[in-house]
Amino acid sequence: MKGxxxxxxxxxxxxxxxxxxxxxxxxxxxxxxxxxxLQQMVLFLKFTGLDPFKNHLGKLVKLQEKALERIEYxxxxxxxxxxxxxxxxxxMTKILFEAYVRNKPESEGEERVPIREAQILMVxxxxxxxxxxxxKAYKKRCQYLLTKVEVVEPTFGKPYLRLDLTQEEFERLSKxxx
Numbered sequence: 001m002k003g004x005x006x007x008x009x010x011x012x013x014x015x016x017x018x019x020x021x022x023x024x025x026x027x028x029x030x031x032x033x034x035x036x037x038l039q040q041m042v043l044f045l046k047f048t049g050l051d052p053f054k055n056h057l058g059k060l061v062k063l064q065e066k067a068l069e070r071i072e073y074x075x076x077x078x079x080x081x082x083x084x085x086x087x088x089x090x091x092m093t094k095i096l097f098e099a100y101v102r103n104k105p106e107s108e109g110e111e112r113v114p115i116r117e118a119q120i121l122m123v124x125x126x127x128x129x130x131x132x133x134x135x136k137a138y139k140k141r142c143q144y145l146l147t148k149v150e151v152v153e154p155t156f157g158k159p160y161l162r163l164d165l166t167q168e169e170f171e172r173l174s175k176x177x178x
Contacts, residue, residue: 008035141173 015023027037048063050056145163153159165173 141176145173
């Protein structure tokens, strides 16, 4: 034997001649040996759980839908990153440059824009979104509490308000507000 010649064990498989011709043509499209293509086909069928003798349209559609869901999730993540990280940075830089241009005196008599105004403009949209969402949640809790308030008019004394909450609800609300 010369050099690094690999030796393989072969086994004969009986298949129809027309099937063998089709398979060899198929193998040539990949530029691989018959054994390599057959091995990859078997591994693919095992990995996907497909049975070559059954109709797998439903399973293939589910796999495709799952892949599309993952792609859509990835797109949503990228959009979120753009909104919360890239765009606010860009907007802040843009506002800083605009404030610099407005503050830069072109002549001696021109008024300068106060720095405080430029600082107010630098609030990122993402923070504003979270503040608005927090306000909505706070408003919802307040509306819930208002539904639990009852006016009590006793026979003697002034009318007063009573909060109709269980001990657990009261403790949960007090923890949320702390």
